[in-house]
Amino acid sequence: MTTAITGEIFDIKKYAIHDGPGIRTTVFFKGCPLSCWWCHNPESLSMTTHRLYRPERCIGCRECVTACPNDAILEFEGKLQWTAADCRYCETCAHVCPAEAVEFIGRTMTLDEVVAEITKDTLFYDQSSGGVTISGGEPLMQPIFLMQLLDACGQLRIHRTLDTSGHADTQTVLKIAARTDLFLYDLKHMDPEKHYRYTGVSNETILTNLQQLSRQGARIIIRFPVIPGINTDKENIDRTGALASSLPGVIGINILPYHGTAEAKYRNLGLKNHATDIERPSGDVIASIARQLESYDLEVKIGG
Numbered sequence: 001m002t003t004a005i006t007g008e009i010f011d012i013k014k015y016a017i018h019d020g021p022g023i024r025t026t027v028f029f030k031g032c033p034l035s036c037w038w039c040h041n042p043e044s045l046s047m048t049t050h051r052l053y054r055p056e057r058c059i060g061c062r063e064c065v066t067a068c069p070n071d072a073i074l075e076f077e078g079k080l081q082w083t084a085a086d087c088r089y090c091e092t093c094a095h096v097c098p099a100e101a102v103e104f105i106g107r108t109m110t111l112d113e114v115v116a117e118i119t120k121d122t123l124f125y126d127q128s129s130g131g132v133t134i135s136g137g138e139p140l141m142q143p144i145f146l147m148q149l150l151d152a153c154g155q156l157r158i159h160r161t162l163d164t165s166g167h168a169d170t171q172t173v174l175k176i177a178a179r180t181d182l183f184l185y186d187l188k189h190m191d192p193e194k195h196y197r198y199t200g201v202s203n204e205t206i207l208t209n210l211q212q213l214s215r216q217g218a219r220i221i222i223r224f225p226v227i228p229g230i231n232t233d234k235e236n237i238d239r240t241g242a243l244a245s246s247l248p249g250v251i252g253i254n255i256l257p258y259h260g261t262a263e264a265k266y267r268n269l270g271l272k273n274h275a276t277d278i279e280r281p282s283g284d285v286i287a288s289i290a291r292q293l294e295s296y297d298l299e300v301k302i303g304g
């Protein structure tokens, strides 16, 4: 297979067991049209490469400063600073760093390169009824690459799961559905105004696409992120349960408790973290939400 199509990818995770059935390879696409306050992959939001400097790992050897061909790394009071105007993203500083304190997140990959990574673990998929999961970011931001990747995996008889926010043009979503075996579909909030406030987009398109997918016969697992103080009120849980149980395509609902582990990533990427005041939900809160959703005759699972 030879093709010039490329995608922007920020990670490929092997042996994933929380991203769909069995053992899976999860391909993380870069770029997302949402900006959820609780996003745990802030490095995925932009389509462009991110430079990540972890000062806690830095041993102060200055190898990066010496090696940079553009004098883009400055030292100030014992701290390093990258100058945006001079850095050409050649990644030399990351290659020479002995402490893995510098990392560049995101790279352009061809379809063949991604498929080659996925097919390395075909044996595990066969033994565990697993496959590939496409996640992000939002994979629907790169629809042509996504379609071609799903087609390639389909030709290889690899089970295909798509982890999505559902925020995309409906015709595109339906074309993707014809190439997808299972959707992991986020329902973050049922109220359009609150959805807009906490994610940057309304939920209207997302809800329309969910209904269209169900009508078209897609198999869907709803993913509900539990974000205390934002979407855990009784009314929102009831509306989520009522909608999910009304859709024949929905085969279950996964509750994903907020874990707050991305704080260092936000700091090191220089991005604003809106979730500093959000607390992790207690076991009691999770159990109560699970019971409330189960009352809608839904198969509820805590975790991915």
Ligand code: SF4
Pocket (backbone or CB within 6 Å): 067, 068, 069, 070, 071, 072, 073, 082, 086, 087, 088, 089, 090, 091, 092, 093, 094
């Ligand atoms: S990516 Fe290249 S240009 Fe930028 S700071 Fe590192 S070595 Fe310098």
Ligand code: SF4
Pocket (backbone or CB within 6 Å): 057, 058, 059, 060, 061, 062, 063, 064, 065, 096, 097, 098, 099, 100, 101, 102
């Ligand atoms: S090469 Fe790595 S460890 Fe050395 S100063 Fe640069 S970032 Fe720090």
